[in-house]
Amino acid sequence: MDRKIAEAIGLLRHQIISPVLMDSGQSQMKYFRSIAEKSFDVPGKGVRVFKATTMKGWLNSYKRHGFKGLIPNVRTDRGAYRKIDSTLQSKLLEFRKVHPDISMVKFYKKCLEEQVLGSHPVCLATARRFLTLHGLSRSVSVTSRKRFEMSSFGELWTGDFMHGPQVVVLKGTKKAILFAVIDDHSRLIVGSDFGLHENTIRIEEVLKNALVTHGMPDRIYLDNGASFSSHYLSRACANLGIGLVHSKPYDSPSRGKIERFFRTVREGFLVQIKDAELTLEDLNEKFKLWLRDDYHRSYHQGIKCRPLDRYTTSIMSYPRKTIDPSVLNEHFMVSTQRRVKKDSTVSLNGKLYETPARYIGQTVELKHVQGDDSEIFIYEEDKRITRIAYLDAVANGRTYRPSKVDHISLTGCEK
Numbered sequence: 049m050d051r052k053i054a055e056a057i058g059l060l061r062h063q064i065i066s067p068v069l070m071d072s073g074q075s076q077m078k079y080f081r082s083i084a085e086k087s088f089d090v091p092g093k094g095v096r097v098f099k100a101t102t103m104k105g106w107l108n109s110y111k112r113h114g115f116k117g118l119i120p121n122v123r124t125d126r127g128a129y130r131k132i133d134s135t136l137q138s139k140l141l142e143f144r145k146v147h148p149d150i151s152m153v154k155f156y157k158k159c160l161e162e163q164v165l166g167s168h169p170v171c172l173a174t175a176r177r178f179l180t181l182h183g184l185s186r187s188v189s190v191t192s193r194k195r196f197e198m199s200s201f202g203e204l205w206t207g208d209f210m211h212g213p214q215v216v217v218l219k220g221t222k223k224a225i226l227f228a229v230i231d232d233h234s235r236l237i238v239g240s241d242f243g244l245h246e247n248t249i250r251i252e253e254v255l256k257n258a259l260v261t262h263g264m265p266d267r268i269y270l271d272n273g274a275s276f277s278s279h280y281l282s283r284a285c286a287n288l289g290i291g292l293v294h295s296k297p298y299d300s301p302s303r304g305k306i307e308r309f310f311r312t313v314r315e316g317f318l319v320q321i322k323d324a325e326l327t328l329e330d331l332n333e334k335f336k337l338w339l340r341d342d343y344h345r346s347y348h349q350g351i352k353c354r355p356l357d358r359y360t361t362s363i364m365s366y367p368r369k370t371i372d373p374s375v376l377n378e379h380f381m382v383s384t385q386r387r388v389k390k391d392s393t394v395s396l397n398g399k400l401y402e403t404p405a406r407y408i409g410q411t412v413e414l415k416h417v418q419g420d421d422s423e424i425f426i427y428e429e430d431k432r433i434t435r436i437a438y439l440d441a442v443a444n445g446r447t448y449r450p451s452k453v454d455h456i457s458l459t460g461c462e463k
Contacts, residue, residue, distance in 0.1 A: 052385075056091035058119035059282045064088070064098075065107045066291030070203065070266040080104055087180040095181045097173060115286040132170060132178055139164050140175065144184045152176050152185055197232060201362035202262070204232040206269040206303050207239075207254075207276075209246050210310040213318060215328045217244070224331055226313065227254050229268075230306045234359040235348050237309070237339055238262045242331050248278050249419045252380050259288075259376060263368025267291035269303065280382060280418070287379050288371075308350070312343065381415040383427075388412060393439055397421050400439035 064083070068076045080100035090096045109117035132140070143164050147155055156172045159165050165175070179185040198204045207229040214221040227250050228240040239258030243250045255268075268285065270276040272294045285292040295303055317338045326334070344356040351358055386394040388407040393400045396414060401424055403412065413427045414436075426433045 050092070053092040054119050055283070056279070057093075058115060059279065059286060060088065060090060061103075061106045061118040062110065062115065062286040063282065063292060063294070064103055065110060066267060066285075066293050069107070069110075069291040076107060077104060087177065087185065095177045097177065114289065115283075118286070132174065136166060136170075137178070140178065141182060141184065144179055148184070152179070199233065200366040201231055201234050201236070201359055202265045202366070202368045204267050204269060205229050205238060205258070205265045206232060206306045207251070208271055208303055208306045208310075209273075210313065212242060212313075213321065213326075213331070215242075215326055215331055217328070224328060226310075226335075227251060228306065228309065228313075229254060229258055230309055231262075231265075231359070232305060234362060235305065235309070235351055235355040236344060236359040237355075240335065240339065242328060242335060244328065246273070246275055248275050248280055251275060251281060252284075252418055256373075256376055256380060259371055260373050263370050264288065265290060265368070267293055269293045269295065271295055271303070283383070284380050288376075305350075316342065377417065380418065381425075382418050384414045385411055386414055394436070396424065401436045402439050403436050404434065 068079045071079070077100060080103040083103075084100045085097060087095045087097055106118055140159070143159060143162075144155065147158060150158070152172070152175070156175055159175070160169060176185055207227065210226045210228070212224040212226050215224045222244055224242045224244065225246055226240065226242050227246075229238050230236070231238055238261070239254040241250065241254050259265075268290055270292070275281075277294060282292055317335065320338075321331070321334060345354055347353065348355055384396060386396060388394050388403050388410055390408055392403050392405050392408055394403055394412065394414065395401075399421065403426065407426070414424050415427050415432075416424045424436050426436060
């Protein structure tokens with residue numbers, strides 16, 4: 049199995065178990081049973097469903113071994129639908145289009161009655177996975193939404209973007225975008241920043257500052273957008289032991305507390321700077337002062353007290369695990385694989401870097417801080433080996449000496 053595929057499978061497993069990492073065993077099994085019939089698109093394997101006990105096993109392995117415990121070993125049975133040949137595939141697809149509205153159980157029984165599946169029929173699970181892959185498996189359940197609240201600070205953080213006011217930039221004006229992270233229990237804003245883009249660099253900066261300042265949360269709840277669903281962010285959270293949970297597309301009510309905070313920002317903060325011409329730096333400075341002096345110190349109707357007071361009370365009883373900034377930076381580094389050329393160089397982001405000669409012909413793992421390729425490091429089995437520098441061909445030319453040969457023929461032929 050390809051290493052990237054194995055890691056992607058590990059990240060999917062982490063995403064599945066993240067919502068119940070800190071729950072009791074009974075609650076965990078209840079959750080796993082509720083999604084046991086749900087189909088998942090497994091990298092390199094297609095659509096799959098998992099038993100509750102299988103998912104529970106992943107959670108236990110994650111607690112014992114961390115993220116490595118979720119990465120699968122190499123398997124030999126790589127075929128996805130070996131029991132469904134091309135003829136049977138066509139029959140199943142055509143028959144399902146004739147009966148699109150009945151449940152999979154009823155559809156499978158109908159297939160058996162009319163011998164669509166042949167003399168040696170495939171099982172219901174295989175047929176369900178195949179039809180789900182083609183978008184022809186009926187969706188299962190509709191769940192009711194219930195109001196909830198965590199019992200202590202750090203159990204759940206929720207983050208999202210909000211489009212804000214125009215700010216002065218070098219060439220006119222541009223819309224500022226706020227990224228904020230709220231603690232579910234205290235309603236404290238653990239991290240926030242106005243910027244010009246919705247990308248993983250913004251998310252990383254805010255989250256890293258929040259983790260260093262307030263400690264490690266149990267789970268982070270984010271939108272299903274491209275920046276939030278990136279492999280890079282999933283990998284960082286998995287290695288840090290933080291559950292990363294994504295909401296369903298277009299389901300903003302599920303992130304009600306952060307949406308309510310954004311409403312407070314619009315009604316309580318943006319109205320104060322409505323006619324001001326501010327740079328991005330000015331906007332962030334005023335917003336931080338408003339958070340500190342107004343929002344965090346004002347009575348919050350949802351919790352019947354001030355966010356700062358609830359945070360202080362909770363953190364005294366349930367302190368959060370802290371993390372060293374240098375260790376945190378290590379987890380948030382971008383990982384890339386490159387093959388070393390015969391001249392001991394690798395190419396990254398359009399630039400050439402020199403590697404030790406022993407790596408010639410090998411595929412190496414390169415890591416660097418996101419958005420900064422000035423410091424590139426070679427890693428082996430998650431351990432930093434050496435830093436590599438930009439290729440300086442001119443400097444190499446000063447020290448280059450041609451290889452000596454025993455004999456050079458001036459005539460081009462031997463006597």
